Amino acid sequence: MNKFRIYVLLVVFTISFIGLLVRLFYWQIVKGAELSQAAAGQHKNNLILEAPRGEIFATDGSWLASRGERWTLTANPKEVSENPRELAEEIVDILSKDNDELSDKKSVFEKIDKIASLLDKKNLYWIALENRLDGQKKEELEKLSIKGLGFEKEESRYYPEASESAHLLGFLGKNENGESVGYFGLEGYYDEMLSGKKGYVSRDSDAGGIPILFGNFRETKSINGIDLVTSIDKYIQFTIENKLHDGMIKYGAKAATAIVADPITGEILAMAAYPTFDQSKYYQFDNSLFINPTISQSFEPGSIFKVIVMASGIDGGVVEPDTKCDICSGPLKIDKYYIKTWNNQYTADSTMTDVIVHSDNVGMSFVGRKLGADKFYDYLSSFGFGKLTGIDLQGESSPALRKKGTWREIDIATTSFGQGVAVTPIQMIKAVSVIANHGLLTNPRVVKKFKNESWEYEADKGEVKRVISDKTAKKVTQMMVEAVKNGESKWTNLRGFSVAGKTGTAQIPIEGHYDAEKTIASFVGFAPANDPKFIMLITLREPESSQWASETAAPLWFSIAKDLFLYYGIQPEN
Amino acid sequence: MRFKNNKAKRKINIKALILLSSFFVIAVQIIYTIQISSYGGKLSALEEDFDILLRENENLTQKIVESTSMNMLNETAKNDGFIKPGNVMYVRETGFVASAR
Numbered sequence: 146m147n148k149f150r151i152y153v154l155l156v157v158f159t160i161s162f163i164g165l166l167v168r169l170f171y172w173q174i175v176k177g178a179e180l181s182q183a184a185a186g187q188h189k190n191n192l193i194l195e196a197p198r199g200e201i202f203a204t205d206g207s208w209l210a211s212r213g214e215r216w217t218l219t220a221n222p223k224e225v226s227e228n229p230r231e232l233a234e235e236i237v238d239i240l241s242k243d244n245d246e247l248s249d250k251k252s253v254f255e256k257i258d259k260i261a262s263l264l265d266k267k268n269l270y271w272i273a274l275e276n277r278l279d280g281q282k283k284e285e286l287e288k289l290s291i292k293g294l295g296f297e298k299e300e301s302r303y304y305p306e307a308s309e310s311a312h313l314l315g316f317l318g319k320n321e322n323g324e325s326v327g328y329f330g331l332e333g334y335y336d337e338m339l340s341g342k343k344g345y346v347s348r349d350s351d352a353g354g355i356p357i358l359f360g361n362f363r364e365t366k367s368i369n370g371i372d373l374v375t376s377i378d379k380y381i382q383f384t385i386e387n388k389l390h391d392g393m394i395k396y397g398a399k400a401a402t403a404i405v406a407d408p409i410t411g412e413i414l415a416m417a418a419y420p421t422f423d424q425s426k427y428y429q430f431d432n433s434l435f436i437n438p439t440i441s442q443s444f445e446p447g448s449i450f451k452v453i454v455m456a457s458g459i460d461g462g463v464v465e466p467d468t469k470c471d472i473c474s475g476p477l478k479i480d481k482y483y484i485k486t487w488n489n490q491y492t493a494d495s496t497m498t499d500v501i502v503h504s505d506n507v508g509m510s511f512v513g514r515k516l517g518a519d520k521f522y523d524y525l526s527s528f529g530f531g532k533l534t535g536i537d538l539q540g541e542s543s544p545a546l547r548k549k550g551t552w553r554e555i556d557i558a559t560t561s562f563g564q565g566v567a568v569t570p571i572q573m574i575k576a577v578s579v580i581a582n583h584g585l586l587t588n589p590r591v592v593k594k595f596k597n598e599s600w601e602y603e604a605d606k607g608e609v610k611r612v613i614s615d616k617t618a619k620k621v622t623q624m625m626v627e628a629v630k631n632g633e634s635k636w637t638n639l640r641g642f643s644v645a646g647k648t649g650t651a652q653i654p655i656e657g658h659y660d661a662e663k664t665i666a667s668f669v670g671f672a673p674a675n676d677p678k679f680i681m682l683i684t685l686r687e688p689e690s691s692q693w694a695s696e697t698a699a700p701l702w703f704s705i706a707k708d709l710f711l712y713y714g715i716q717p718e719n
Numbered sequence: 720m721r722f723k724n725n726k727a728k729r730k731i732n733i734k735a736l737i738l739l740s741s742f743f744v745i746a747v748q749i750i751y752t753i754q755i756s757s758y759g760g761k762l763s764a765l766e767e768d769f770d771i772l773l774r775e776n777e778n779l780t781q782k783i784v785e786s787t788s789m790n791m792l793n794e795t796a797k798n799d800g801f802i803k804p805g806n807v808m809y810v811r812e813t814g815f816v817a818s819a820r
Binding site: 207208211212213214303305306307309350351354355356357358359379380382383641711716717 | 755756758759760762763777780781784785787788789790791793804807809
């Protein structure tokens with residue numbers, strides 16, 4: 146009997162032991178990986194270390210773009226116990242406060258439907274209900290104390306000047322993976338530098354989430370984004386933005402651009418274009434508005450191009466300011482074409498200064514012919530036409546120059562007065578700066594310095610090249626001063642101030658011919674002429690009040706220059 | 720007999736020493752464990768403080784950014800009664816000049 150009991154016990158123990166082994170095998174081998182992962186989730190604390198995006202500063206150290214704080218409202222539908230529709234109504238009630246997108250009943254109901262349907266997806270653990278919430282709305286939603294709702298910090302931007310400088314700065318958008326990416330302007334060009342790199346911390350923690358210091362610890366440090374210090378002068382930027390906008394309305398133009406730069410260093414002081422967009426609500430605007438016309442849109446420059454051709458002619462030794470034009474007594478016939486002056490008035494034996502002052506197309510054809518196709522091409526190329534200026538803004542484009550060796554006589558003639566050639570506003574600024582800068586070609590730049598908490602370094606300014614001699618630059622400057630004093634825009638001139646400038650009225654080519662009514666009016670100039678503090682280019686597309694630059698772009702240029710004279714403390718010469 | 724007593728005494732001393740050392744090591748271990756655990760709590764509290772300060776710093780920076788906005792300054796100047804000079808006169812004098820009209 147005793148033996149039987151012992152056997153029974155032995156069998157019971159053996160079965161129990163085998164059962165225990167099977168169970169252990171199940172937990173440790175079959176479910177081992179899953180359980181160890183769950184355990185790690187309980188005692189391991191994983192943190193992402195944020196890498197704040199670099200900020201963008203104006204030249205005086207004030208902000209052009211700063212870090213902002215925005216939140217994504219998230220939900221775990223499994224944990225949400227409220228009725229999805231009622232909860233959606235509560236959420237939308239808060240979201241719709243001061244929200245243009247939820248200003249009408251239709252959009253409010255659509256939003257409620259959308260959020261309710263998301264909350265209804267009980268098989269999901271994580272869904273994003275709304276993006277770009279500000280701190281106030283986050284606080285109001287937190288006060289609802291609803292289990293299952295959460296917030297995730299988003300990288301965002303604050304642009305203190307609102308839509309001003311939009312083309313210059315670009316904006317911070319999202320890529321297809323929902324990550325923040327800089328697009329256009331400085332945000333796009335320097336995106337990698339501005340972005341920084343997120344860090345990661347993994348450590349053991351107790352049940353309360355308190356870190357265990359003698360546990361496992363692993364850290365990859367975050368690297369903050371680099372700050373950009375630009376040459377943008379906020380006062381000048383503010384002035385040209387407002388005056389350009391007013392000027393565009395006043396002259397009934399469809400679009401307008403303005404660039405102000407330091408011709409000696411190539412630094413961009415201000416840049417504006419209309420129509421524009423609001424960077425903080427970029428998603429509400431058409432994509433075509435994001436393109437910066439000052440660096441990406443080409444146009445036929447018309448008469449402002451004449452100063453470049455004249456500088457080439459003088460530097461090339463084919464003309465002098467007092468050289469007389471022996472073909473200027475009437476229209477010039479080339480093949481089947483007639484080259485005429487803008488007012489159909491002709492003066493025989495005009496000097497080259499007269500040609501610039503009266504913006505004489507025949508006189509410019511005279512210079513072009515004297516230069517010859519190859520020399521003409523070489524000078525235009527060395528002034529930077531036909532290639533990118535290298536400005537540090539995303540999206541620059543460059544129209545090509547007609548290929549060397551393919552120039553016909555008519556091409557030489559039309560190009561000499563700025564027709565049949567395409568340029569961008571930034572290329573024009575770069576080229577005319579050569580005349581202001583004693584014949585030296587600089588590179589347009591926006592960023593002066595890069596910095597973070599512990600270091601800063603100057604941005605590369607690029608190579609400075611000589612294009613024309615100092616003597617030539619002085620001669621052309623004097624011709625431009627005469628053009629301002631005695632040319633067609635003389636009535637807009639600010640008396641006493643030494644300004645070197647030139648108007649340009651270019652017809653717009655449409656379907657193979659020029660539309661006589663549609664023009665691009667422009668004015669380029671620098672001041673003071675002999676010691677320039679700034680160079681400025683204004684363009685107005687299709688102004689309605691007058692097609693002539695002397696009545697639109699020129700007065701707008703001088704209206705801005707008047708403020709800049711005060712700002713720089715530039716006084717009249719006499 | 721004397722010799723025997725000394726041997727016994729020595730045996731007791733070694734045992735006591737091991738025992739005491741063990742207690743000491745355990746006590747030190749417990750004290751340090753408690754201390755390190757409390758440091759974990761302190762670290763966690765410091766991290767929370769850091770987050771709060773960071774948030775406050777961001778809010779203050781935001782206020783400074785807003786107050787340096789040209790649009791804001793322009794509005795403030797207008798509200799305070801400042802106007803842009805309509806007509807600027809340039810004079811030849813190098814010293815201070817005042818004129819009444």
